[in-house]
Amino acid sequence: MENHSDKPHVLIVDDDSEIRSLLSQFLQKHEYRVSVAAGGSQMWAVLDGQNIDLIVLDLMLPGEDGLTLCRKLRNHNNIPIIMLTALGEDTDRIVGLEMGADDYLPKPFNQRELLARIKAVLRRASSSESKLTPHNITSLGFEGWTLNLTKRELYRADQVLVPLTAGEYELLLAFLENPQQVLNRDQLLDLSKGRPLMPFDRSIDVQISRLRRKIEQDPKHPALIKTVRSGGYIFTANVDPY
Template identity: 60%
Template sequence: MDVTNPHILVVDDDREIRDLLTKFLMRHNLRVSAAKDGVEMMKMLDERRIDLVVLDLMLPGEDGLSLCRRMRESRSGVPIVMLTAMGEDTDRIVGLEMGADDYLPKPFNPRELLARIKAVLRRTQASEDAPAKPGGTRLRFLGWTLDLSSRDLLSPDGVMVALSAGEFGLLQVFVEHPRRVLSRDQLLDFARGRSAVPFDRSIDIQVSRLRRRIGDDARDPQIIKTVRGGGYLFTPEVEHL
């Protein structure tokens, strides 16, 4: 990521919104590309280095939720800020479940969007720049291997598992604090920092998503256990490689 001049891709079918956001974000030292639909979005992601996508939920053709899911299935960890209709709580929850890193309901103040973009970019950059831990950058639990340098997760069967920036950050917190009850506030502090303005269920949703990634049965989780009134407990022993 170019920390001095990040490249933002705005995806919205409303030309006025695309133009307004492009001009506003460029005035704040961000490089900006714009796309009106999923076809243009995917083409730009293939051709250019994009640091963050601002993705509208309601698009012609393939909608934002489907595009978000497709990005995550293709192992793209590019952060996503989802734009949703005001009052559509279900869409926001589903968007986070699909791999979005944050959301903002329409109509919105461009300055709030800018603040959220910067917060997500800071979290992503902090994760990328995190110093190596003593004993190496790879950690193993229950046959899974998490590489902190390459940000890769390898399953016990040798399959690479795609993680969003948020999922990677959360798993990193768990493997670095195993067998310790972490409250939701602690998880937000460790994984995101207080610069973020999180959706109040975002941690629960990301834990649920992470459980699916590592095959932890949501009905009876054994790897990431819920501690009533306390938060979450990562139960496996973690080995530094």
């Protein structure tokens, strides 16, 4: 469980307010803590402030649809997802599973059926936590950016993927693991490549330049990675793990 209580915290994302309140009451009766959201933006707001253990996500939503949200969620974290869809069609199920949903339930569904699936998915999630999923932290966030550690991918605040080369990724990771402290070139080379600094070695400077081009608003006046003359570089933003 992500939170400190013993009740799993379930987030229901559905545009139908009747379904929201119905499910909410039902799950609360069965010892779940429940939050609700009518769409994508409300969902992100809840995720920002709460430690959610499982998301029940409607496939059909006004605005951004469930599949898109599902994929975006997977870029950020590992929270289990159960998709609800009006169609009992296999195609939807397949696409959903490919997007990273953990289970799927065709509407209309029996509430007890949903309860059973929630239990099953949570059980699977907690049992596999220690084994085949070695990392508890999957992403690091800073200033709206997200670095997904399992996919080794960087996402901008608007969720667009920004391709990083291996070298750029390792360098950025070195900064995110040591934020707000000056790192000299030797440390950076050690952290990112595991090798020591040689005389006249400028490779870090060049990699910094390349990384800035990708993550700085104005690379000429960097805000995230600042130069410390004759000291090294410093990552200025706050970093939070997910």
